[in-house]
Each structure stands twice: as structure tokens, then as C-alpha cells.
Amino acid sequence: MDAYLKAAIIQGIFETLQMTFVSSFFAYVLGLPVGIILYVTAKGHLFENKAVNLFVGTIVNLLRSLPFLILLVVMVPVTRFIVGSSIGTWASIVPLSVGAVPIIARMVESSLNEVPSGIIEAATSMGASPLFIVFRFILPEAVPSLIFGAAINIATILGFSAMAGAIGGGGLGAIALQYGYYRFDKVVLWTTVAILVVMVMVIQESGSILSKKIRKT
Amino acid sequence: MSDQRKVFELKNIRKVYRNEGREFIALDDVSLDIHEGEIYGIIGMSGAGKSTLVRTLNRLEEIESGQIQYFGQDLASLKPSELRKVRRSISMIFQSFNLLMQKTVIDNVMIPLKIAKVPRKERKKTAEEMLKIVGLEDKKKSFPSQLSGGQRQRVAIARALAANPKVLLCDEATSALDPKITEEILELLQEINRTRKLTIIIITHEMSVVEKICDKVAIIDKGKLAEAGDVKEIFTNPKTEVARNLVLKGDGKDINPYDASNPGSRIVRIAFDGLSANEPFISNLVEDTGRKVNILSANTKSVGGIGFGQMVVELPREREDQQVVLDYFKSKGLSVTEVSA
Numbered sequence: 001m002d003a004y005l006k007a008a009i010i011q012g013i014f015e016t017l018q019m020t021f022v023s024s025f026f027a028y029v030l031g032l033p034v035g036i037i038l039y040v041t042a043k044g045h046l047f048e049n050k051a052v053n054l055f056v057g058t059i060v061n062l063l064r065s066l067p068f069l070i071l072l073v074v075m076v077p078v079t080r081f082i083v084g085s086s087i088g089t090w091a092s093i094v095p096l097s098v099g100a101v102p103i104i105a106r107m108v109e110s111s112l113n114e115v116p117s118g119i120i121e122a123a124t125s126m127g128a129s130p131l132f133i134v135f136r137f138i139l140p141e142a143v144p145s146l147i148f149g150a151a152i153n154i155a156t157i158l159g160f161s162a163m164a165g166a167i168g169g170g171g172l173g174a175i176a177l178q179y180g181y182y183r184f185d186k187v188v189l190w191t192t193v194a195i196l197v198v199m200v201m202v203i204q205e206s207g208s209i210l211s212k213k214i215r216k217t
Numbered sequence: 218m219s220d221q222r223k224v225f226e227l228k229n230i231r232k233v234y235r236n237e238g239r240e241f242i243a244l245d246d247v248s249l250d251i252h253e254g255e256i257y258g259i260i261g262m263s264g265a266g267k268s269t270l271v272r273t274l275n276r277l278e279e280i281e282s283g284q285i286q287y288f289g290q291d292l293a294s295l296k297p298s299e300l301r302k303v304r305r306s307i308s309m310i311f312q313s314f315n316l317l318m319q320k321t322v323i324d325n326v327m328i329p330l331k332i333a334k335v336p337r338k339e340r341k342k343t344a345e346e347m348l349k350i351v352g353l354e355d356k357k358k359s360f361p362s363q364l365s366g367g368q369r370q371r372v373a374i375a376r377a378l379a380a381n382p383k384v385l386l387c388d389e390a391t392s393a394l395d396p397k398i399t400e401e402i403l404e405l406l407q408e409i410n411r412t413r414k415l416t417i418i419i420i421t422h423e424m425s426v427v428e429k430i431c432d433k434v435a436i437i438d439k440g441k442l443a444e445a446g447d448v449k450e451i452f453t454n455p456k457t458e459v460a461r462n463l464v465l466k467g468d469g470k471d472i473n474p475y476d477a478s479n480p481g482s483r484i485v486r487i488a489f490d491g492l493s494a495n496e497p498f499i500s501n502l503v504e505d506t507g508r509k510v511n512i513l514s515a516n517t518k519s520v521g522g523i524g525f526g527q528m529v530v531e532l533p534r535e536r537e538d539q540q541v542v543l544d545y546f547k548s549k550g551l552s553v554t555e556v557s558a
Contacts, residue, residue: 116313121311121315122309122315124277125277125304125386126309126332127300127301127305136328137317141318214319216319216360216362217318
């Protein structure tokens with residue numbers, strides 16, 4: 001493999017990590033509250049509200065069913081507005097973040113649903129306010145499950161980031177496509193794919209280990 | 218006891234669950250009074266409505282009609298913030314403990330104090346005191362998952378006591394525990410009742426729990442109040458079928474008293490308190506009247522701190538002899554109940 005390809009792959013690794021973790025961060029900043037809203041407004045929950053739940057739930061479902069590649073294209077004007085350009089690593093962070101929000105929201109909702117209702121009943125009987133119950137009872141109890149879910153989500157975002165390479169994003173995905181696929185360089189293609197596989201495995205495993213370690217049940 | 222203040226006064230409580238157009242009457246016209254300092258048992262089969270009843274006391278369940286007064290205050294009239302304040306004075310423990318598994322024992326015990334906005338330093342001090350009461354001061358840094366069921370319930374009791382409540386509601390608090398641990402937990406509750414003058418309301422399906430520590434008992438059957446009163450009174454003289462079943466069969470752990478030597482013979486249960494328990498009245502019966510009875514089961518229990526005995530006997534076959542025996546028992550002041558086999 002030529003030296004310039006090696007350098008490109010190494011840079012690609014950093015770009016991929018950057019895209020993945022920066023997007024995950026922004027996606028969680030938005031997805032966590034949305035997930036909490038989905039959970040608390042559901043039937044029988046603390047802030048039961050059919051209208052809000054249906055509204056937020058529908059948007060989440062719409063975004064989730066939209067193929068990511070389509071979202072990438074649809075988002076181009078928004079990305080240009082925010083980043084000033086529609087190509088490059090930073091440009092792909094915008095659609096990646098947006099695309100991950102509904103996935104994260106559903107994952108958070110499911111983690112919160114795992115908290116036994118008895119805990120909430122106990123909290124209510126203690127005279128805790130609904131907000132106190134959400135932030136001091138439900139969320140802390142869900143932390144191990146939230147971390148396990150985060151590992152799955154970050155791995156998914158990493159996969160998406162490779163796809164972003166197709167429309168001008170950076171990272172390993174772009175290298176695999178441009179140097180590997182279009183130039184029929186099988187070594188580059190499979191090297192980048194192998195690196196992506198290892199990265200996903202490392203993220204998933206560290207998430208599982210961390211989740212297990214802090215789970216006290 | 219009736220000169221004590223009323224903690225709870227329930228008047229004609231009715232609760233209906235509606236699900237897909239179908240109605241289920243969980244509580245039907247239940248009225249009862251619970252006084253300060255009492256250990257009040259609410260007993261019934263599963264599905265009888267007792268868990269619903271206890272949840273109406275802190276409005277975890279809303280009632281359909283009727284009125285619940287808590288120290289003279291109508292619970293239904295409370296605004297959400299007022300209700301939260303009232304709830305802080307009504308603690309609750311559960312069959313499944315409901316501890317925060319991700320928090321240490323001491324953090325669990327401190328939570329009600331945090332809700333009451335007690336300063337952190339004070340929270341810690343109080344929580345440590347509470348753990349001492351339940352005998353778990355050395356486990357404060359442990360997580361609930363590292364404790365046994367009995368220890369977890371002790372943590373739950375410490376947590377329930379932390380906010381210095383006026384009432385403690387126990388929802389099948391010992392049902393998940395083995396008999397020995399149940400005994401220990403009940404003794405702890407009894408001690409807390411005595412030392413802290415705490416009113417305790419115990420929901421259970423086990424007569425043995427009621428017999429051991431309750432002063433008063435209400436028997437709930439199919440959403441209705443079957444009988445309520447002093448435990449001693451109901452134990453010696455159960456008026457309703459449900460009460461008789463509970464008292465006689467206990468938890469099913471007692472000897473089955475229904476194996477009469479002749480099918481169709483008359484069987485009665487005699488109950489006697491600590492005084493007559495010292496008298497060998499069965500031998501006296503034989504000596505005095507010459508009639509014999511067949512003892513099917515017998516045991517003694519402690520009911521509300523007083524020794525009680527009960528015996529299930531098969532009467533002689535002749536009607537005349539039966540009457541002689543029954544008259545003899547009555548003359549000795551024993552409580553006699555017919556058992557339908």
C-alpha cells in the first residue's frame with residue numbers, strides 16, 4: 001500500500017471518530033430529552049399527555065423511517081446554513097446528529113420503561129414531585145441500561161458516518177468508497193472495512209462492560 | 218384505645234376499575250376508623266381489595282365515592298402540593314421492597330429527607346440513626362443487591378422512618394420473606410410502634426401476621442368489609458364465614474382439622490384465652506360428664522400479646538351427648554363455633 005494511502009487511512013480513522021463522537025454528543029443532547037418526553041407522556045406515566053406523546057412519537061417515527069441516505073440529501077440546505085458547506089467531516093455531523101435523534105429517543109424511552117413501576121409508586125408515596133421522581137428515581141435507576149443503549153447507538157452512528165462518505169463526508173467511509181471501490185483497490189477497501197468492524201466491536205464491548213460494571217442489580 | 222385521636226376515618230369508600238367498558242368493583246361501601254398508636258391489620262384473600270384500600274389512604278388510588286379523613290382533613294380536598302406534604306407523613310413499605318438498586322443503603326434511606334429538603338449533613342445523621350434502629354448500621358455502604366430479602370425490608374423500614382412519619386403502611390411487607398425473617402420483621406415493627414408511637418397499618422393475607430402483632434383487624438372480602446374490630450374479639454368469636462375461615466384455617470400451615478373419624482359428624486372449634494388455657498378442661502369434661510370428644514387439632518397462639526388456644530373437636534354421635542358437651546364448654550366460658558366440614 002502506498003504511503004499516501006496509509007496516511008489517508010490514518011486521517012480517516014480520526015475523522016470517523018470525530019464524526020461519530022461529535023454527532024453522538026449532539027444527538028444525545030437532543031435525543032435524551034425527546035426520549036424522556038416520550039416516556040413521561042405515555043399512558044399511565046407521570047405526565048400522561050396523549051396529544052404531546054402522539055405528536056412527538058409521530059415525528060420520531062417519520063424521521064426513523066426516512067432512509068439515512070435520503071436524509072443526507074434533504075439536509076444539505078440546513079447543513080450549508082449551519083456549517084457553511086455541505087461537504088467534509090463537519091458537514092456530515094449535522095445530518096448524522098439529526099438522523100440519530102429518533103433512534104436515541106426510542107432507545108432512551110425503552111431504557112426508562114425498564115425501571116420497575118414499584119420504584120415510582122414508592123417515590124410517589126414519599127411525596128416526591130413528578131420532576132424529582134424522573135430525575136432522582138427513574139433516570140439514576142436506568143443508567144446501566146442507558147449506557148448499554150448508548151453503545152448500540154454510537155455503533156449505529158459510526159455505521160451511518162461511513163455512509164456519509166458517499167455524499168462528500170470524510171472519514172473511512174469516504175476512503176473505502178473513493179480509493180477502494182471506485183479505483184478497484186481491494187486492499188484499501190477491505191482494510192478500511194476491517195478497521196470499521198474493529199471500531200464497532202470496541203465501542204459495543206466497552207459499552208457492555210461499563211454497563212455491567214456499574215449495574216448493581 | 219377509642220379515646221385516641223382518629224388517624225384515618227373512612228366513610229363509605231367505593232372504588233371501581235373500568236377497563237374496556239367492563240367494571241370491576243374493587244371496594245364497595247367500606248367504612249372504618251383507625252386510631253393513633255394502633256397496629257391495624259387489613260386481611261383478605263388476594264384480589265379482595267385490600268391493596269387498593271391501603272393505596273386510597275395516601276391517594277395512590279383515587280376513590281369513586283365516599284370520604285377519607287386523615288386527622289380530620291378530607292384527603293380528596295388536597296391540592297397536589299398539599300397532598301405531597303401529607304404523603305411525607307404517611308410512609309409505606311412494600312412486598313417487593315422498591316429500593317433504588319443503583320444507590321447505596323444510606324443513600325436510599327436519605328431520599329425521603331432529600332424530598333423534605335433537609336440539609337445534607339442532617340440527612341446523613343438521621344439516616345445513620347434509622348439504620349441503627351433496624352440493625353443495619355454496618356451495611357450503609359452496601360448496595361441492596363448485596364443484601365438478603367429480610368435486610369432489604371429493614372432498609373425499606375429505615376427509609377420509611379427517616380422522614381419521621383405519623384403512619385406506616387405495610388403492603389404485604391412480609392409476604393416475600395420466610396417465616397423466621399417474617400417473625401423478625403414483625404417484631405421490629407412492633408418495637409417501632411411502641412417506641413415511636415407510630416400508627417401501623419398492615420395489609421396481609423396471612424392470619425398469623427395479624428395474630429402476632431395487630432390490635433385491630435378489618436377483614437375484606439370481595440371489596441366489602443366483612444368484619445372489623447379487636448383481634449381478640451374476632452379471633453374468639455368470628456361472626457362471618459370469611460372470618461371463620463381465616464381464623465380456623467390460618468395460613469393452611471395448621472393441622473387440617475377436617476379429618477373427622479365419622480363423615481358427617483358435628484365438629485366445633487373452641488377458643489380460650491390465657492386464663493382458661495391453664496385448665497385441663499378436656500379431662501375435666503370426661504370426669505365431670507362422662508362424655509368424650511375427639512380432638513382433631515389443637516394449638517396455642519399469641520394474639521395481640523395474649524396467649525390464645527384453639528381446639529377443633531368432634532362431638533359425640535348422640536344429639537343428647539352433644540348438648541351436654543356444648544353446655545359444659547359454655548359453662549366454662551369458652552367460645553364455641555360450629556365448623557362446617
